[in-house]
Amino acid sequence: MLETLARLGYASKAVVYAIVGMLAIMTALNRGGRVTDTSGALRVVLTQPFGRFLLIVVAVGLSGYGVWRLLDAFLDPDRDGTSAGGLVTRIGNAIRGVLYGGLGVEAFRLLRGLSGSKGNEARLYSARVLDLPFGELLLGIVGAIVLVYGASQLLAGVRGKPDPKVDMSCVTSDWRGRIATISHFGIAVRGGLIATLGFFLVRAAWTHDPSEAAGQRESMLQLGGLGEGRWFLAIIAAGVIGYAVDQAVHAWCRRIRSPV
Numbered sequence: 001m002l003e004t005l006a007r008l009g010y011a012s013k014a015v016v017y018a019i020v021g022m023l024a025i026m027t028a029l030n031r032g033g034r035v036t037d038t039s040g041a042l043r044v045v046l047t048q049p050f051g052r053f054l055l056i057v058v059a060v061g062l063s064g065y066g067v068w069r070l071l072d073a074f075l076d077p078d079r080d081g082t083s084a085g086g087l088v089t090r091i092g093n094a095i096r097g098v099l100y101g102g103l104g105v106e107a108f109r110l111l112r113g114l115s116g117s118k119g120n121e122a123r124l125y126s127a128r129v130l131d132l133p134f135g136e137l138l139l140g141i142v143g144a145i146v147l148v149y150g151a152s153q154l155l156a157g158v159r160g161k162p163d164p165k166v167d168m169s170c171v172t173s174d175w176r177g178r179i180a181t182i183s184h185f186g187i188a189v190r191g192g193l194i195a196t197l198g199f200f201l202v203r204a205a206w207t208h209d210p211s212e213a214a215g216q217r218e219s220m221l222q223l224g225g226l227g228e229g230r231w232f233l234a235i236i237a238a239g240v241i242g243y244a245v246d247q248a249v250h251a252w253c254r255r256i257r258s259p260v
Contacts, residue, residue, distance in 0.1 A: 006254075008061035013100070028234035039103070063104030067097070071259035072090075072097075143202035143203075149195075156191070157191055168180065
């Protein structure tokens, strides 16, 4: 059951990131569209034919993925261990569980007609943390961790090291190399977006200004604005679609050990 939910979760993530990437590419090519985040992608799903049914599937998948990731973090079925690297991986799994589980809950809220995310969560949560004792230090540490994690993902994507938890034999040999290249490109781009988000959190802590924090949408806009015209935004959007491909591969090919 958990394996089914985990694979459905990966597939749901693939759908969400594919929508985010396609909308961004349409924006870069002046074909309509808009730069949005994963929460905005849920609203897009809801507006499609059979949108409510699709959003139910995505909501169940993301919620199940969140539960599986939390169990993965605490029970360690992947045997990441308690070394420094293993603990970082398990902490990352716990964070994924919370984030994507929350996204699944948001999908259910949308199905009930309740308002979802407004896209400014990074600023809201940063403001709350800054109001705490030693809030600047806490937010700075969180931002630094996010930045380092994003940078490590970017480097992993650039290096193109195979994921030992993914059995690529499920992909035909003719496509295996191409799919791996697309996946690594997607991982690198998403790593860059995460690192950018971490940088903004550190900047918000340094300046004691929560408006300096930014989420995924703002990170894409900031990075997209670095290039001439909109070509750099198109590259980032293509990378997000590449990450969607990577998650689709995980849905089909990842080795998933039951944590219970």
